[in-house]
Amino acid sequence: MRVLIAGGGTGGHIMPALAIADALQKQYQAELLFVGTPRGLESKLVPQAGHKLELIKVGQLKNVSLVTRLRTMLDLPMSVLHCRSLLKQFRPDVVIGVGGYASGPGMVAAILARIPTLAVEPNAFPGLANRLVGKHVSAAAVNFEPALKYFRNAQVTGIPVRAEFFQLQRRPENGLPHLLIFGGSQGARVLNRTMPQVVARLLEAVPGLTILHQAGARHAEETQAAYAASGADPSRWQVHAFLDDMARRFEAADLVLSRSGASTVAEEMAAGKPALLVPFPGAADDHQRKNAEVMAGAGAATLLLESEMTPDRLLESLTAMLGNRAELKAMGERARTLAHPDAASRIAAMACEVLGPGLKAQGSVPPIAR
Ligand SMILES: CC(=O)N[C@H]1[C@@H](OP(=O)(O)OP(=O)(O)OC[C@H]2O[C@@H](n3ccc(=O)[nH]c3=O)[C@H](O)[C@@H]2O)O[C@H](CO)[C@@H](O)[C@@H]1O
Known part of the structure; x- marks a missing residue:
């Protein structure tokens, strides 16, 4: 054919x-x-x-x-x-x-x-x-x-989502918490600007937490500098321009903070990862918000609109989510039920x-x- x-x-x-x-x-x-x-x-x-x-x-x-x-x-x-x-x-x-x-x-x-x-x-x-x-x-x-x-x-x-997203190891029950942040292929400016303002307080509020932040090729340097200037313990965060091995990065995460492009959301479902979603408001017809609403509606993600995302609101959401590992696990399981292998x-x-x-x-x- x-x-x-x-x-x-x-x-x-x-x-x-x-x-x-x-x-x-x-x-x-x-x-x-x-x-x-x-x-x-x-x-x-x-x-x-x-x-x-x-x-x-x-x-x-x-x-x-x-x-x-x-x-x-x-x-x-x-x-x-x-x-x-x-x-x-x-x-x-x-x-x-x-x-x-x-x-x-x-x-x-x-x-x-x-x-x-x-x-x-x-x-x-x-x-x-x-x-x-x-x-x-x-x-x-x-x-x-x-x-x-x-x-x-x-x-x-x-x-379709790359097969490896379906084959990830489950996170250990009592391991140290890890947060993955990424803003789609180009990074998300709002996450790059807001995270450095809250990272020190977040690391203090969530003992043992480590953070990997993908900032996009154009903003990686300034985001790295802003993290460095935040006073947060440099051994507990990393900033990258782009992640080639996204499935492995998902595997290591207890929570993903991201935009809600279609593939991003589909990968979170395939990997069974709970997410804090900040839709890109400039996406045509606000479709990222509707993508995020599907996941949030199923109890697999929390939706935080960029227009409402003050540094304090972001800190509050991350602290609350990372502080409740049992609920994160349940959200991840709900995410997995939405996937389409x-x-x-x-x-x-x-x-x-x-x-x-x-x-x-x-x-x-x-x-x-x-
Ligand atoms: C700005 C915009 O309008 N974006 C749209 C675009 O998304 P865009 O193509 O940017 O984003 P998607 O979320 O659909 O996909 C991003 C992909 O890049 C990968 N990735 C990202 C960062 C990284 O460091 N490494 C990496 O591998 C992710 O794993 C994912 O596979 O098309 C999608 C599908 O119509 C829409 O839902 C999005 O709203």
Whole structure:
């Protein structure tokens, strides 16, 4: 079967797309083509993973000036036409839209050409592209239940997370507490600025606590300096620019303080880690807040809005959470029940399900577990 995967932008879109591609190749020997934009992370990550990538021009619509929005609107028919010619050349049996810039034109072109489509939505509130095509797709795979209503034939499959997040050792009952702080791939300025103001008091309030803080490449130096100037015992905290071995870092943590990007939250669920979530308020349509609400609603995380996050409120929340190990453990277990270890294979199976019966008969397509 031939599958075209459209979309990208940030790691949050492209990482799940690559995992789905992997499952499609392994389970169904699928032939793949990615369609993305030159400014998205896909232009680096997709060729690196050994896949073919076609680039189209698509502008931004969210959180940009009116002029940029108008230009994007004017460019859109051209992007759809470009996708249409790619569809003619590649002749996919199904088009998967993973959200992000190239997803909208790719899916619109497929729907107009009556090619089966599968939308993948990582966030609790879908992005603009997926909201526009949601009711016209053949089926949709979503990460969170609140997103179901925006699509036709939608199922909660979760989004793929690296396998090692599911295989972590449980924390020892009586070990010294450890806090992991990270703000997504670029770090979170508000965490970088607020933590140094409270770290000395936090370490005093929670005996034995150690902290690992990922600050992002651009802010690591100043965050490190602010921690150093805080007077906190330097043997009990570390600041890093980026963490390559995130699963191991999760394993060592009793609590994670983070943003609530879709993959971040999915990894916390997979790892069974309780979290204090501070959604990025600038995320399109405030979707990080909705992602966080799903985890908090299940009793697996505490939600702290950036607008309400004074240093004292942050200190209070961290001290209260770290001071109650039994509750942290229970929250972690609740997080684990929300995880979806079979997300990639279920999404690959859904891609097969939306094909016509003739094509389905060519591959061994397992029924979708409901
Ligand atoms: C600012 C913004 O709009 N971000 C969006 C973007 O998230 P973005 O791609 O930034 O964030 P996600 O939380 O989805 O993923 C971050 C990924 O980076 C990894 N990581 C991070 C730091 C580090 O040091 N090492 C490391 O490996 C994490 O383990 C995770 O796998 O796409 C997501 C999926 O649509 C959205 O939910 C987010 O709201």
